[in-house]
Amino acid sequence: MGKIYIIDVTNRDGVQTANLGLSKLEKTLINIYLNEMGVFQSEFGFPTTRHDVRYLNANLELARMGVLKSIRLGGWVRAAVQDVETAFNLVPDIKHLNLSISTSDQMLGGKFQGKKTKNDIVKMMVEAVDTAKSCGAETIGVNAEDASRTDLDFLIKFGLAAKEHGADRLRYCDTLGYDNPFTIYNTVKTLAENIGMPIEPHCHNDLGLAVANSISAAKGAIDGGQDAYINTTINGIGERAGNADLVAVILAVMKSKDFEEKYQLGKPIDLSKAWEIAKFASYAFGVPIPINQPGVGANAFAHASGIHADGVLKDSSNYELYDFSELGRGEPELVETGREICTGQYSGISGFRHVMGRMAIQFTDTKEAQEILELVRYANVESQKPLVEDELVFIAKYPEIAKNLLTLMPLDYPL
């Protein structure tokens, strides 16, 4: 039986969302939280984008150090030989890649303006796969952009060519959120059966169906005899109406009717990290969690009406499908209501020592404290908001890595 794995794409699809972004330190914290949660892979950025390079290399260093232990770090690259070569030049230790190219007639005509045929698309893709393999890629996902508007026979041909050249997965991109749970099930099942390769459902939420489509596609892949690698983002943040929400997808896999018995996670997920990761992403993106968000919304476990409140007090299973504690909720949160000393880009050593002292972080001497403070100031310059405790602890623990994350040198790498 095939299994379900999660590839979170917050640090790639999430950060390319209009009006939103994350600092390199915030992206790093997200990789750490995803790793703690047991997520299979983080699509952690663009290895051809110069300002991402230091961050990507620093995170690969964290992997070598064992800080990012079990999670795979995967980069997103256009399926073009030159881009793959650039990726390995700038981020030599990258081991996992997704190579992306548009496959639909709409994109062939509308985006490539008829300058590329379907054969050209397959040729570009297999050449990119060959190049990635020869540069040392250990796993390769091949992305069919706009797959849901692509002719099915061509998708099969595309997937078979990718497999023949050593690709490991086909990413089925419902780029415009056009599918519904019935269409995506049939399509993904057919692809799994005919290509014989694991499928990555990548679903957008333009019709409000991203989560439903993701688990339907996963079922299709498994019924077709293959593993499914569902693409998610934290809080569903992504282009336009967003992507499939990480927590909601996990809940749907684990809790929905008749699902978990047959369609199981291939790598255990620690759901108790859900609250922490959702709250952090909300703060980092500056986007509040909707009150009715599954699992992590303020109202997800709130009851007011007489019948419901009475029922849930007698037995929570009367009106709750799962318990708040499973998502890591229920711990008291400290909110400062009086005097507040926080760190900023102009902080001094006394206030900084006070803040770090609250977290029981001790420095060996003043020089060390001053160096960490300097890094914290730079981190504030980049994020433009007070750092959370985990960010401060990270900087104090891994100052050299933090320095790399905070170093931005325009035109440092040749274009």
Ligand SMILES: [Zn+2]
């Ligand atoms: Zn996308």
